[in-house]
Amino acid sequence: MANKKVNKKDIAKLLNQWRQQFTVLAPSKENGVAQMAEWDGKDTSFLDWYRNTVIPPKASFLPPMEEMFRFQKDKEGYHIELPPTNEHKQLIFGIRPCDARAMTILDMTFEEAYQDPYYLSRRKNAVLVGLGCTNPCESCFCTSMGVSPTESTNVDLMLTDIGDQFLIEVVTDKGKELIAKASGLKEATKDDEAKAKETKETSYNKITRKLDTEGIVDKLQASFDDEGFWEQTAAKCISCGICTLLCPTCYCFDINDELVRGEGTRFRSWDSCGFPVYTKMPMENPRLEKWRRVRQKVCHKFEFYPMTFNVIACTGCGRCIRLCPVNWDITQVLESVPVKTGVRK
């Protein structure tokens, strides 16, 4: 399908058409924190202030807290039922390419072997409408992670800024349906395409932070037991967990029960390998020392995930750099992994 375009001032109209069928989520500031939240039908001011959300879009698929099932006891014993679901038909408008890529990375874990029904049903029913970055942050290093700030993969539709309008690329069949249901779109011209190409090139070159990941798996393997390096790396970290909780590719969760007046709920909530209790067993804790936890975070993304799924579980979104209270910087850490000969394995 040929590419389309839409006037920036008509975005509200477009979203309202999609709102007939989907819960439309768009960048929004809740208590000052940027995140994808249900769109109110009017406000498109995010087009001016939005660079990226603080809370990554994974929250719409793996919520910070969600009910897994309910249980109740009566004379016959325990009964279990699933929570009432709405269909979770979400349209995420404005997801950045790095975060869309993160969803593809998360899919690997949740689809592998045992399928995760909660995550996957939301994922299956959702559509992603991407919006290319024209004003990336200093902390972004997506281009080093194989992501371009305007690329049209991992989404259903992709929008690129071409002045007063957005060019719309149709990426998937789901995207095709979205376009078919929308009125008021125009065909993109050769000129529009040329402008989009220019936007993409300029944006790409705005990413100045670089990370060389060549041979990173081997390097990390060889340095796994280098306690000195890890201790130094972890020194200033205060184990707040931000860099993992708000990382778009982190998925660790905890499971707990709650019982209120005989009504029980089992729920899961985001968790972080940065917290000491994460691995705590009654008699021992294999990651009591902070450096072991920092090592786990780094190696999970850059060593273990590639070993299992053949992709690095980092998209260069830069959140862990921007949001860390003590300026811990993953690109610096990875650049300083000692080069050792003789791989551990």
Place this chain on the structure above:
Amino acid sequence: MTATDISHRKKFFALGNVYLPHIVVIEKIIEETPGVRTFHFNFKDKKLGKEFSFESGQFGQYSVFGIGEAPFCISSSPTRRDHLEFTAQRVGRVTNALHRLGAGAELGFRGPYGNSFPLDFLKSKNLVFVGGGIGLAPLRSLIWNVIDNRNKYKKIDIIYGARSPADLCFKYDLDAWGKDKTVNMVTTVDKGDDTWKGKVGVVPKILEEVAPSAREAVAIVCGPPIMIRFTFPVLEKLGFTPKQMLTTLEKRMKCGIGKCGRCNIGNIYVCRDGPVFSYAQIKNFVSSEY
């Protein structure tokens, strides 16, 4: 040891959802030692109980509703399916709650999860079981499994120890194996008492004394991490190669199926890729993460 194909297990999920437990009923509780109890249980839905199958080494996630879930291996043998068993030491929130329950109480159960002891690999071999404390739980599922198929295996040595005579678990099994002429049963305690007539000494030391041959043998080692750490070097001295040593690992677990992230050692998830490992698979991690 081998990644398990789970496709056949899907039909067993409660309401088609892997996180939902089935209801099981505690039928009997055995006090093994002060603080360690074995729970006999069956599925509340008899039909499900018939459909349920598992292999030695696999584990389940058990719910005390309102408190939470904890993983325990199924400590009974798949060759003895009158009921299922697991054994729990009272150490945390869930196990404390478990120990307050009596026969007739209902639990949630999901599973079986994880891989299992590689019976094909063990076939026609001499088997050396090395266990410590409550670590006998996963071993006894396999030991009964092997004894119930006795002609498939060669010599059987069992070296089992605990801190004191009062800390020995599964005394009824130790008795039965002691009487079995086809089994060499050695029981030891770190510290004896007036009535103790067995061996005295930590498990690795007694293993060195018993000195089972490594020829066509496999050692299966389960117990507290400290015992495991000191047992592997003894086995190596006796000529066992890392591939001839098996163990089960324990980690904090939540999901049990490789999703929640917390049970990893390197790129291995103990819940999904274990809990049974050969020493060859994990020896690089023993110093650092285990």
